[in-house]
Amino acid sequence: MENNLITEIERDAVYKTIYGRRDVRRYFKSDPIPSEVLARILQAAHHAGSVGYMQPWNFIIVEDFNIRQKVKESFERERSEAALLFDDEKRTKYLSFKLEGILESPLNMVVTSDPTRFGPQVIGRHSMPETHLYSTCCAIQNLWLAARAENIGVGWVSILKREDLRPIFHIPQHIAIVAYLCLGYVTCFPDQPDLERVGWGKRLPLENLVYFDLWGGQLSQERKELVSFFQALVNSHAQGSP
Numbered sequence: 001m002e003n004n005l006i007t008e009i010e011r012d013a014v015y016k017t018i019y020g021r022r023d024v025r026r027y028f029k030s031d032p033i034p035s036e037v038l039a040r041i042l043q044a045a046h047h048a049g050s051v052g053y054m055q056p057w058n059f060i061i062v063e064d065f066n067i068r069q070k071v072k073e074s075f076e077r078e079r080s081e082a083a084l085l086f087d088d089e090k091r092t093k094y095l096s097f098k099l100e101g102i103l104e105s106p107l108n109m110v111v112t113s114d115p116t117r118f119g120p121q122v123i124g125r126h127s128m129p130e131t132h133l134y135s136t137c138c139a140i141q142n143l144w145l146a147a148r149a150e151n152i153g154v155g156w157v158s159i160l161k162r163e164d165l166r167p168i169f170h171i172p173q174h175i176a177i178v179a180y181l182c183l184g185y186v187t188c189f190p191d192q193p194d195l196e197r198v199g200w201g202k203r204l205p206l207e208n209l210v211y212f213d214l215w216g217g218q219l220s221q222e223r224k225e226l227v228s229f230f231q232a233l234v235n236s237h238a239q240g241s242p
C-alpha cells in the first residue's frame with residue numbers, strides 16, 4: 001500500500017482551513033467562480049463519506065437571477081415569520097442581522113438528498129433511515145472546507161420554506177432539500193462567526209461538551225486538564241497563531 005501519510009505542513013493547512021472557515025453572508029465579490037475551481041469543490045463534496053456508500057446528494061447550481069429573486073422572496077417571508085417568535089428586543093436585533101447573500105453572491109446552490117438511491121437495502125440505513133441526511137451534511141461540510149481552501153466564501157441559508165423551493169427548482173416530492181448555499185469570492189474572511197461578533201452567541205467551552213464513559217459523567221481532574229488544553233489550542237488557532 002502506498003505511503004500516503006499527511007505531512008506536518010499539510011496537517012497545518014487542514015487545520016488552518018477548518019479554523020478559517022466562516023459562514024459568509026456579506027463581502028461577496030462579483031467575480032465568477034471558474035469552472036475548474038467549482039469542479040474541484042464539487043468533487044470534494046462528492047468524496048464525503050455516506051451511509052452504505054449511497055452518495056445520496058445532488059447539487060443544483062443556480063446562476064439565474066430571476067430564480068434567485070424568487071428564493072429571496074421566500075427568505076423575506078420566512079424571516080418576517082421567524083421574527084415574530086422573538087421578544088421585542090431580540091426581534092429588533094434579529095431583523096438587523098444579515099442572514100443571506102442570495103443576490104449578492106455570484107452563485108447559489110441547492111443541495112438535496114435522495115432517500116431512495118440504490119433502493120431500500122442500503123447498508124447501515126435499516127436502524128437509522130435518516131443517515132442519508134447525515135451523509136449529505138458531510139458532503140456539504142466537505143464543500144464548505146474545500147471552498148475555504150479556494151478562498152471562496154459559503155453561506156448556508158435555512159430561512160427558506162421548502163414548499164417554496166420545491167416548485168421553483170422542480171424538485172420531486174421524495175427528494176429532501178437539505179441546504180441552500182451562497183458561494184463566491186469574498187473581500188475577507190472574518191476571524192469570528194458573525195453571530196459571535198454581534199453578541200448573539202458564543203462558542204461553548206469544549207470541556208462542557210466532552211463526556212467520558214457516561215452521558216453527563218464528571219471528568220476526572222486529569223481529563224479536565226486534557227480538555228482545557230484542547231480548548232486553549234482551539235483559541236490560539238482562532239486567534240491566528242500557528
Ligand SMILES: Cc1cc2nc3c(=O)[nH]c(=O)nc-3n(C[C@H](O)[C@H](O)[C@H](O)COP(=O)(O)O)c2cc1C
Pocket residue numbers: 021022023024025098099100156157158159192193194195
Ligand atoms: C444547518 C445550518 C443552517 C444555517 N442557516 C443559516 C441561515 O439561514 N442564515 C445565516 O446567516 N446563517 C446560517 N447558518 C450559519 C450559522 O449561523 C453559522 O455557521 C454559525 O453562526 C457559526 O459561524 P461560522 O460558520 O462562521 O463558524 C447555518 C449553518 C448551518 C450549519
